[in-house]
Amino acid sequence: MEAIFREIALFGGAFMSVFTLTELMVVMMATILGIIVGAIPGLTATMALALLINLTYGMNLNIALAFLLGVYVGAVMGGCYSAIMVNIPGTPSAAATALDGFVLAKRGEGGLAIGTGIVASFFGMLMSILLLIFLTPFLYKIALKFGQWEYFLLSVFGIMICGNLSTGKDPIKGWVVGFLGFFTAMIGLDKIYAYPRFTFGSLELMGGIALIPALIGVFGISEILFVLQEKIPYKIEGNIGRVLPTKKIMKSILPAAIRSGIIGVGIGAVPGAGEDIGAWVSYDIGKRRSKHPELFGKGSYEGLACAETANNAVVGGAMIPLLTLAIPGSPPAAMFLAAIWLHGIKPGPMLPVEQPGFLYRVAILLFFATVFMLVWGLIMAKPMAKILKVKREILMPIIVPLTVIGAFAGGVRGFDIGVMFVFGLIGYVLRKLDYPMAPLVLGIILGPMADVSFRQALMQGQGNLIPLLGRPVGIVLMFAIAFIVVTGIKRAMDYSKEQRELILAQQNSEQSNGN
Amino acid sequence: MEDVKKGSVSDFIMSILLLIFGIALIISSLNMKVFNTFLDAPGFFPMLLGIIFIFLGLMMLISSIRRKGPQQMGHVFGKANLGAFFKHxxxxxxxxxxxxxxxxxxxxxxxxxxxxxxxxxxxxxxxxxxxxxxxxxxxxxxxxxxxxxxxxxxxxxxxxx
Known part of the structure; x- marks a missing residue:
């Protein structure tokens, strides 16, 4: 009983600390900014957060939180406008939304589709905030049982499952990228003995690869190149009609929305598996469970709601492992983690002791952002057609100086700008070759933890592995990793076989044509 | 269809790169200083990564060979194809x-x-x-x-x- 009162007091305190005019204004402006960023194809939620991290450096913590969370929530929802009006997801999380949304827009129901998408996003956010508040304390209890060995296993588990989920068919590619992230984190002085690793005598490399410039490169520069590499003219379905969804639509999407909200939070809680994956998984399950699966892809409000509820539910879900274990649940959440590190907040099982009420502050700010998202989202539905007309050939070059400032501001080192640029090029090439970016980011973030906790765990056992193997949480994690490895390798082999047959079939047809 | 070919070739090249990278990682991490025991030596984790990269490289190599990656090299890097690529x-x-x-x-x-x-x-x-x-x-x-x-x-x- 006492514990409950304590929590209520903490909640009240957190509410008082963020419920001020300044915070509310910041959340509102940030959410609107997020909606616009999310709506414009090429500007993604992750990119926006990466660019904004250093902006928050001079702000006080509450304002910084309000700012980043507002942008995050807005951007994930904003993707639905362009997915529906233009058939190009404004941010990757809205890819599944386009399937039904664009069909509806062509039918003249674009406004209703957008309205439904926004309400579904609102619903997804509410569910995820509730689950965040109630699940996180339990996870704190589990996280307290984590020793060095478990942290090591967890970070390996993180990039393995992220690699597995974020590549369409070939998990090997995801793993390669994830471990490359680990390697990147090794560059510089080692965390135990300050021994220089892979620095090649360079003083600048001794400082290591700074996290934020690398993130900005991977999600900024590579995205800019990707968007500008070809000219895709697009047509906007400007006349969208009524926006507020009807009661009939609302009733029809409710069961799907509840299910998708839970799926979204679940996917969000998985390390690195972000909004886009959440939306796809939920859409896929929704299609199989629906009474009208034949309508999916042909303008189903239910399908639209599946995708939009889930991608926003990921936002709250992604905060759960972030706050309890310092493991981001999605790429934008990774940016959020980098930002709060900058402010000296160390998420993990000790967070409720060091920063009592932090969880509630995050949850309340998310709630404010959610309300603003609903209101402004509906207001902006009609003017959005004009915003989407801004040429990407003008917009994307302007992002370049912003990436430069973002990379430079943290350490005031010219070297960081170079790091940012090189990571942008690496990211671009890897993306061209169908490698996912999420595991790379997760690898860079989790690398130091994996390295240090692995060596310390071995030292604790004095080289004896038996005590380590007997720890219950560790056993669960090891089984999980083994499971991912086995299923992943099987998927990779299936993929290889499928491709081989394609090639053989083609060779046969070439030969028969030759005859 | 072109994509399938390119995929197998890029996987083939990547697998070779990974193998080389993995070996280089192991060699350089073995050259790192050992302070007390090898258990917490700075080189231990990079060495592990090297082994993982070799493993992943081998997986990719086998897969790309099954997909005729090496045979497609000639086609993808042929004069006609490469010329077209640079002019693209x-x-x-x-x-x-x-x-x-x-x-x-x-x-x-x-x-x-x-x-x-x-x-x-x-x-x-x-x-x-x-x-x-x-x-x-x-x-x-x-x-x-x-x-x-x-x-x-x-x-x-x-x-x-």
Missing amino acids: IEFKRVMILIGLMVVYIFGLIGRMHFAIATAIYLFCTMWFLKSTGLVKNIIISVVTSIVISVVFRFVFNIPLP
């Missing part, structure tokens, strides 16, 4: 865009005021992309670079490069 409009566009960024980041920034460097970069990039007319281009470049510089320097208090 997309390749040229990306190369020029990267080139402009290199000039901006390594050539202009630091040698002149950030706003001037940015204005030059924006003007050239938008001119190349044919984003808009000449006059509008100049206006957008100049105004944006001044606004960005002022806002970041004085509103957000962030140092400019």
Whole structure:
């Protein structure tokens, strides 16, 4: 009983600390900014957060939180406008939304589709905030049982499952990228003995690869190149009609929305598996469970709601492992983690002791952002057609100086700008070759933890592995990793076989044509 | 169909790179200093990574050989295909865009005021992309670079490069 009162007091305190005019204004402006960023194809939620991290450096913590969370929530929802009006997801999380949304827009129901998408996003956010508040304390209890060995296993588990989920068919590619992230984190002085690793005598490399410039490169520069590499003219379905969804639509999407909200939070809680994956998984399950699966892809409000509820539910879900274990649940959440590190907040099982009420502050700010998202989202539905007309050939070059400032501001080192640029090029090439970016980011973030906790765990056992193997949480994690490895390798082999047959079939047809 | 071929070839090249990288990682990590025991030596974790990269490289190699990756090398890197690739409009566009960024980041920034460097970069990039007319281009470049510089320097208090 006492514990409950304590929590209520903490909640009240957190509410008082963020419920001020300044915070509310910041959340509102940030959410609107997020909606616009999310709506414009090429500007993604992750990119926006990466660019904004250093902006928050001079702000006080509450304002910084309000700012980043507002942008995050807005951007994930904003993707639905362009997915529906233009058939190009404004941010990757809205890819599944386009399937039904664009069909509806062509039918003249674009406004209703957008309205439904926004309400579904609102619903997804509410569910995820509730689950965040109630699940996180339990996870704190589990996280307290984590020793060095478990942290090591967890970070390996993180990039393995992220690699597995974020590549369409070939998990090997995801793993390669994830471990490359680990390697990147090794560059510089080692965390135990300050021994220089892979620095090649360079003083600048001794400082290591700074996290934020690398993130900005991977999600900024590579995205800019990707968007500008070809000219895709697009047509906007400007006349969208009524926006507020009807009661009939609302009733029809409710069961799907509840299910998708839970799926979204679940996917969000998985390390690195972000909004886009959440939306796809939920859409896929929704299609199989629906009474009208034949309508999916042909303008189903239910399908639209599946995708939009889930991608926003990921936002709250992604905060759960972030706050309890310092493991981001999605790429934008990774940016959020980098930002709060900058402010000296160390998420993990000790967070409720060091920063009592932090969880509630995050949850309340998310709630404010959610309300603003609903209101402004509906207001902006009609003017959005004009915003989407801004040429990407003008917009994307302007992002370049912003990436430069973002990379430079943290350490005031010219070297960081170079790091940012090189990571942008690496990211671009890897993306061209169908490698996912999420595991790379997760690898860079989790690398130091994996390295240090692995060596310390071995030292604790004095080289004896038996005590380590007997720890219950560790056993669960090891089984999980083994499971991912086995299923992943099987998927990779299936993929290889499928491709081989394609090639053989083609060779046969070439030969028969030759005859 | 071209994509399938390219995929198997790029996997083949990547697998070789991974194998080399893995071996290099192991060698360099074995050369790192051992302080007390090897258990907490700085080189232990990189060595583990090296082993993982070799394993992943082998997996990829086997898969790409099954997909006839090595045999496709001749086709993908054949004169006709390579020539077409370098002449491809997309390749040229990306190369020029990267080139402009290199000039901006390594050539202009630091040698002149950030706003001037940015204005030059924006003007050239938008001119190349044919984003808009000449006059509008100049206006957008100049105004944006001044606004960005002022806002970041004085509103957000962030140092400019």
